[in-house]
Amino acid sequence: MWRLWVLLLAAGALRVPPGKETARMARFVVHACDWGALATISTQEPPVRGQPFANVFSISDGEVSNGTGVPYMYLTALDISVKDLLVNGNASLTLSLAQTSYCKDKGYDPQDPLCAHVIFNGVVEKVTGAEADFAKMALFSRHPEMNDWPVDHHWFFAKLSISNIWVLSHFGGIETVTPKDYFNATPW
Numbered sequence: 001m002w003r004l005w006v007l008l009l010a011a012g013a014l015r016v017p018p019g020k021e022t023a024r025m026a027r028f029v030v031h032a033c034d035w036g037a038l039a040t041i042s043t044q045e046p047p048v049r050g051q052p053f054a055n056v057f058s059i060s061d062g063e064v065s066n067g068t069g070v071p072y073m074y075l076t077a078l079d080i081s082v083k084d085l086l087v088n089g090n091a092s093l094t095l096s097l098a099q100t101s102y103c104k105d106k107g108y109d110p111q112d113p114l115c116a117h118v119i120f121n122g123v124v125e126k127v128t129g130a131e132a133d134f135a136k137m138a139l140f141s142r143h144p145e146m147n148d149w150p151v152d153h154h155w156f157f158a159k160l161s162i163s164n165i166w167v168l169s170h171f172g173g174i175e176t177v178t179p180k181d182y183f184n185a186t187p188w
């Protein structure tokens with residue numbers, strides 16, 4: 001089944017939910033995306049200190065075709081943004097279908113609401129035990145290079161614990177989706 005899904009993704013034949021179904025759409029975007037921009041509050045030297053700081057992170061919410069909606073990440077304390085998170089775990093994660101073939105095929109600019117994007121706020125938390133096992137499977141299946149990342153960087157598994165969700169997927173303005181509706185939605 002997942003092979004078929006990969007083929008469908010490769011062919012750009014994404015079964016994208018209707019834009020007005022924002023909870024489903026948010027789940028779909030999260031599962032379709034392999035990476036996102038994560039904004040933290042910078043702890044670097046001035047003039048950046050205290051300012052928003054966006055950086056790219058690989059994410060996965062589960063193996064292809066079986067996502068949970070929880071964005072997992074593989075992090076190291078050596079990372080410039082993770083240093084921020086160790087001081088203040090609050091973060092914003094933005095994911096967009098612009099990274100799939102969908103928006104280009106449709107001729108939707110990344111800033112076009114029809115090129116669906118999701119903006120999360122929450123706290124980045126380390127995960128352990130069975131959840132870390134799940135995060136490893138979710139991430140390594142979609143980012144095989146992670147297997148070879150240097151052991152001395154002391155990588156750990158983390159998730160964005162979601163507190164707020166904004167979805168832009170249709171004309172008429174950005175909409176909030178409650179975490180409850182988000183986790184209850186079926187993305188496909």
Ligand SMILES: *[C@@H]1O[C@H](CO)[C@@H](O)[C@H](O)[C@H]1NC(C)=O
Binds near residue numbers: 066
């Ligand atoms: C999908 O994920 C759930 C929860 O992690 C798991 O129980 C189930 O076996 C998975 N299904 C497939 C088809 O991999």
Ligand SMILES: *[C@@H]1O[C@H](CO)[C@@H](O)[C@H](O)[C@H]1NC(C)=O
Binds near residue numbers: 087089090123
């Ligand atoms: C998130 O921000 C709130 C309000 O600024 C703060 O009280 C809280 O400690 C922060 N959470 C974490 C995990 O850093």
